[in-house]
Amino acid sequence: MVGGIIKDVGNISSNKTGSWRTFRPVVDKNKCIGCGTCKMFCPDVAIEIVDGKAIIDYDHCKGCLICKSVCPVGAISSEEEAK
Amino acid sequence: MVGGIIKDVGNISSNKTGSWRTFRPVVDKNKCIGCGTCKMFCPDVAIEIVDGKAIIDYDHCKGCLICKSVCPVGAISSEEEAK
Amino acid sequence: MVKKIEEGSHAVADVVRLLNPGVLAMYPITPSTHIPERLSEFEANGELGGKIIRVESEFSAISAVVGASARGIRAYTATSSQGLALMHEVLFAASGMRLPIVITVANRALSAPLNIFNDWQDSISERDSGWLQFYGEDSQEVVDLMIQAYKIAEDKRVLLPTMVCMDGFFLTHTYDVIDVPEDLKGFVPDYKPEHAFLDPKKPMTQGAWAMQEPYFKLRKELEEAQRSIFPVIKEVHDDFAKVFGRSYGDGLIEVYGEGDNAVVTMGSFSTNLKVLADKLGFQVIRIRCYRPFPDKELAAALKGKESVAVFEKDVSYGTGHGAVYNDVRTVYNGKMVNFIVGLGGLDVPVSALEKMYKQVPEMKDAETRWQI
Amino acid sequence: MVKKIEEGSHAVADVVRLLNPGVLAMYPITPSTHIPERLSEFEANGELGGKIIRVESEFSAISAVVGASARGIRAYTATSSQGLALMHEVLFAASGMRLPIVITVANRALSAPLNIFNDWQDSISERDSGWLQFYGEDSQEVVDLMIQAYKIAEDKRVLLPTMVCMDGFFLTHTYDVIDVPEDLKGFVPDYKPEHAFLDPKKPMTQGAWAMQEPYFKLRKELEEAQRSIFPVIKEVHDDFAKVFGRSYGDGLIEVYGEGDNAVVTMGSFSTNLKVLADKLGFQVIRIRCYRPFPDKELAAALKGKESVAVFEKDVSYGTGHGAVYNDVRTVYNGKMVNFIVGLGGLDVPVSALEKMYKQVPEMKDAETRWQI
Amino acid sequence: MLEVRFHGRGGQGAVTAAEVLAVAAFGDGKYSQAFGKFGPERRGAPVQSFTRVDESPIRIRQEVYEPDIVVVLDPGLMKVVNVRQGIKEGGILIINTKDKVPGAWCVDATRIALDTIGKPIVNTAMLGAFSKASGGAVSLESIIKAIKERFPGELGEKNAEAIRKASESCSLIGV
Amino acid sequence: MLEVRFHGRGGQGAVTAAEVLAVAAFGDGKYSQAFGKFGPERRGAPVQSFTRVDESPIRIRQEVYEPDIVVVLDPGLMKVVNVRQGIKEGGILIINTKDKVPGAWCVDATRIALDTIGKPIVNTAMLGAFSKASGGAVSLESIIKAIKERFPGELGEKNAEAIRKASESCSLIGV
Amino acid sequence: MSSEVISSGHSACAGCGEIMGERMVLEAIGKDVIVCQATGCMEVTTTPYPKTTFKVPWVHVTFENAASVASGVVEADRKLGGDATVLAIGGDGGMMDIGFRALSGALERGHDILVVITDNEAYMNTGIQRSSGTPKYASTTTTPAGKVIPGKLQWKKNIARIAVAHGAPYVATASVGFPQDLAAKVKKAKSIRGPKLIHLFTPCPVGWGFDSSKTVYYAKKAVETGLWPLYEVEHGKLKIDQKPSFAPVEEYFKGQKRYKHLTPELIAEIEKHVKDRWAELEKQEAAGINLQLLP
Amino acid sequence: MSSEVISSGHSACAGCGEIMGERMVLEAIGKDVIVCQATGCMEVTTTPYPKTTFKVPWVHVTFENAASVASGVVEADRKLGGDATVLAIGGDGGMMDIGFRALSGALERGHDILVVITDNEAYMNTGIQRSSGTPKYASTTTTPAGKVIPGKLQWKKNIARIAVAHGAPYVATASVGFPQDLAAKVKKAKSIRGPKLIHLFTPCPVGWGFDSSKTVYYAKKAVETGLWPLYEVEHGKLKIDQKPSFAPVEEYFKGQKRYKHLTPELIAEIEKHVKDRWAELEKQEAAGINLQLLP
């Protein structure tokens, strides 16, 4: 561990910050137009556009709901996280 | 000498920097109009105007000859310091 | 005086308000930040006598405080770790100028790697700086030290800047039952400097430079001041005890319990060691005044011990030991061992201490163990 | 290799050019300034391999050098006194990051009062910082140390930043007959870092922060590195001797002469003490490698001495002693005294040393005298 | 000596809960101590805090490794943290949850908080549950007094209300 | 060992003189050492510098307290500094002066410098006087060589000329 | 999931505008980058040893020296034959206050670096203390709004104009509310040799006291109200990128705890300041003057 | 002899323009002053313990912190009921480089101080090294004119404009060649509350390599050639004090050793720069724009 150097870059993904969530964003695949706006703004890099639809990585999404607030077509709703 | 504080302000005047001089400025009292230009510029605070004439403090004048160069009426000349 | 339960930082802020410094310069750094925050609340509500300067760096915090003290007013700042390290150059200047500044150091580890938690590396690495250094065991003592520190620092026999050190988080961020005086009962008189004050009516020059000989003499004078003030520290400590009813050993070191074997330590960490001492029957010697270093008192206290174990949260890298061990070693020749513990805020519960202490018999003289 | 007569600073600049650091960050401060000036001449004339950055402060000098080293190139700076003090915070970062930077410290007193002349307070007050510290007796040794320092620092077993200390003015501004190698004969291979290099092709993170446990471990590793490299230092020293024909004791300490009584010291100051030793018949033990502290070697060398006198140009304020005394005391139990000399550049001629040395018999154990 | 550990998330006020509990205990005429386990964690990340209460001055500086009582502010934490770790034999576990967790004191503090304070801030309500579950180890009056000191005015009143409700509705679920 | 002290003023090159002398001595196959006594003084302030010359490596680091030879670059200094301080029995004093100072080697180096270099810079000329007065303790050739190295080109030539002239015209004034 | 440049799993707060901004910047630069990061939220939430958020070379040394570390990195990189974009990045504290000497020096020396200030208008990592980037009257923990003092008393430091006065060939303001604009500016900056600076507005839900979902809302509102003008200064020439609709500043203040003490008078003062400033900005753009003017 | 404020006997070089400037400033202020001096020639040549040149309260702490020391002094002074002019004074190195963070912070906080930079365009005290105040192509000991590099490669740092961008209510340039102008500016500054900055041109015979009698000559020549414009910026408004005759810059360079390597090309480059800059300055004055523009 000489000098505290980390060569396994990006390995923080093993932190499952999805557990922080109080509210869960949910994408309505029917409404989603795949514009990528939510992905662009997600602070947690937790959205990908797959086959023209937004997919949320719930392992990491912290539930800020920015995606919901920026989605131009209102395709994202939120629900309380099941505890 | 607590903290190296000096209360005897201005006591550096005991340093006789006149000994640094190679050239000596000499005021021609007849020409001097007492305008104070030399005094204004002297880096060594070595000129006073007394009775309308410039007087040089040779104890401290270092002989830069700025006074000579700024005198508007050419009242200051220079001579090599007698060694 | 009423006991209350309060966060250590807030207790410090309370007592600083009472001490009424005219200028307070502040820069945030964990874990000292709650002190300026609380003081800022006082100011925002019109409850603070002094003026807070929210500087752009700790270098300027200590510089502004030096300026204020040079103008002849009581001055204060608080910091930790990187902040104290950034002040390094000015610390030496402040002591050389003999300005009786008092600062609170909320002790924290030094980077790299960056770590916000408690150890003593920050203030320990300023032990040469000519400042007085006191380490409090709990927030109560820190509060009491703040009061004593100004009185000591401003004493004409002293005139030295002073660090009051408190363990970060363990004290700063802990709610404890504390007696914060509601007034100082005249114990700390107003600061009326006779040596250093930048007053246009009585001009003086401060911070002149010096050629070899005057430099040597001024530095000698500084060390003589440090070495001659043990009686002042004790006196202020004893007077404080009379007025406020609390005392801490002889003001320099505190000897707790009895035993043929001793443990030497400082700060909040002493508490757990005392608990263990009650159980295992060794003596705890707590250094309260680390600078000047109470060599005589320590030598006397350690004399004839079978073994001495120094527990500390700092390292003098490359020596194989902590700085406190090295200092204590200069006054004790018998078997002595060193435990480096709690660096970077590692919790050191009594159970861990017990495991360590039980290794002492098997350890060689001068051996150091780093114990998680 | 040809002997020439040259100013110490210029000899250092010559050898730095040979060592060919890729980045040199420079800020002027007496008495180290002639080094960057000479290097700047080389650059202006197209004779320097590396790039000089003329930073706006020493904080940035060390930071730029840390950046360059983190990018994976050999890096260099030189400084003194206030400049080194201003680097304080980053020094701890550099060692924690294990970057094999080498800097030349032209030792000078610390302010206040400001003084431009030589003593060791600047580098001594960084002795906890995790850096290796070597002190050269003369410019020849400083030049040789510069070569050894890069080789030691960059060794995979070491990877620690290193200060090569030379007495300001006494060495930096003195013309002496010096053997500056004209090429390094492959003695110092190019720096090819395996641990730290910021290369977009092989991304890595440097300077991460750490919670309690990893912090503790990384710090332990740092100290273990310090304490384990005595053999590397000796090895490089011995290899150097083979290639360049010069050696200095065992690379850690140099023992000069014979005698029942010893004097311990460092730096250029040793020369006059050796002259006196020839006359009075004591032994001079010169510490060449101060960090890591060669405790074993010193203990062995001092074993059985009737008295040990430590002569030094620094003070650990509040302890009543210099830092070197305190360190040496940890390995020696007999009669030991301390002379604080030459602070602020005060000349200490052999005659003055003789007067002091003759006081040793009358002095009490642990006594310190400040001698003008 | 009574040792308590709180589990919560950054932003939920677990440290405040520990502190208010200590203040309340002090109000009961006891000695107490409270502190958090700090980290760089932000809102939402799991955090812990501790309170000690005793009849005599507290002479110990270490984390609480073997709590008498554990208070869980966020039921979601049960999945990510072992909240029972080190808990003493016969120790008490108090959880904010809609569910009934066998062997634990349960209270729907989120519901109560929403009803009284208007926000899902449960740290104060949980202190009401604490008072009940601990058999008054710290009195409800002192807790309410401490809360009103910390949050003067209307906010204090609302929190006091939440505390009372939680104290009432909290119950031990049989195993 | 030969120990030399130079007296001059800031800007006159007393330190350079000491250094060039050391370089020249080295050129003669000897060991040497040179250094100034530094201060914050500016142009015009009195300064000192020192040179040591020996057959074997020089093992000493202190100012020259008892010089064998003292060289005074500026006659005006005689009034403000005790240039004779510590001078050894039988030591040599070399002065740049128009006057004749009894017991000293005198040379009008200012004149010579003005004539050769065109400026009243006397430090190099005084080295010529040094060579003569010291009986060749450091050879004229080596001094000239050292000067030409330090000041390449025309300036070196002119300085060499000054050195030669000063060596020739310098003479010991009887007491 | 993760982007090419950073990975999820970091511990920035939910809704953090700063990590959003840092990612946008890095994505616009691409992988040939070396990041020199000042201490602050973006360092503390991303690199808890032995884990790291970054997939590109990244180094942190202290709070004060990101720009000087970058100076060393870029010169070393060039010596080694590299041509990476060397990014010095830090918060308003790390760049505008404690790190400002280093920044000023790096600008003055003219290194080929890109400086990005992710401005969340206070020292967030240590708990929302005042910085020179804190706007007038904002309440922070060291300038709390109290009975006698209504928050911070000074206007915000004009770091972009100060950088221009240093002679930096490219200086721009940006906001995470306008990612395309930001990306374009980063790319423009990349194409210019010498020191470039982008002053990036990055709202902080925790420090400003708003709901985590509103980060982008405030990032846009600040621009729309005219409080945060978007402009570029290339070789001294000012170019305004977007003329705001001048929504009342109150719309921007609403919902932010740090402003909840604002009285109508204080709001009016700020409103006037914004209008005056815009009039000046437009005048300066129209006049086509050179804002650099190095002596 | 001695003035009311300083005494003769100090050890500044014969012909030193810096001590000349410092005296002029102090005389214009008068005795109700407290001087906070950065390390440099003006500290080292004036206060060798136990002697001092100053007859007014004076303090030196380090090289970097004159402005922060002044921050503390002024707040203490006001608390103690004083109303002294608190002067933070230092060279180009002490103020524009190493002391610039402190200066920037003090300006930003808005203390009631007067800052004077005595600019001799290099670090003189340590032997003429490059500072950010060194003009382009000047030779210094760390930017020596050599076979491949013709002296310093960057333009001079525009500290006055940078101070204006900080929002300082009064910023002016001055030269010791024009003492009445300087005195008037000092007095004007004294009358304004808040941070004021005067950038004062102070030739150094030793560092620039000219005869000690020529200090005033060069102090005037710089102004006459247009190289050193005299102007004031009050509350952001630029006012040019004196339009130069535009004597060729070569007249200014002649006789200065630091410039003796200049080729006609380099001189032409500078000449053009001066002309362009003046055209801009006049344009800006005419446009009546506000150079402060705090966000």
Ligand SMILES: Cc1ncc(C[n+]2csc(CCOP(=O)(O)OP(=O)(O)O)c2C)c(N)n1
């Ligand atoms: C020298 C020093 N002083 C203080 C600190 C404490 N500190 C760390 S981060 C920080 C605030 C960072 O604020 P900013 O740069 O605005 O970044 P943010 O956290 O808001 O992203 C402070 C004060 C430090 N690390 N080093």
Ligand SMILES: Cc1ncc(C[n+]2csc(CCOP(=O)(O)OP(=O)(O)O)c2C)c(N)n1
């Ligand atoms: C931290 C620190 N670095 C370097 C120095 C050395 N130093 C002292 S004065 C000086 C130069 C001063 O230059 P400037 O501020 O321009 O003033 P001048 O001497 O030209 O009047 C330097 C580099 C110092 N004293 N402290």
Ligand code: SF4
């Ligand atoms: S809620 Fe926030 S973190 Fe989760 S996917 Fe949406 S934007 Fe990303």
Ligand code: SF4
């Ligand atoms: S020569 Fe210079 S120092 Fe002497 S009086 Fe004239 S101006 Fe003053």
Ligand code: SF4
């Ligand atoms: S405090 Fe603000 S800036 Fe920091 S991580 Fe949280 S949201 Fe981001």
Ligand code: SF4
């Ligand atoms: S070096 Fe220049 S600025 Fe310094 S004292 Fe001499 S003339 Fe004045």
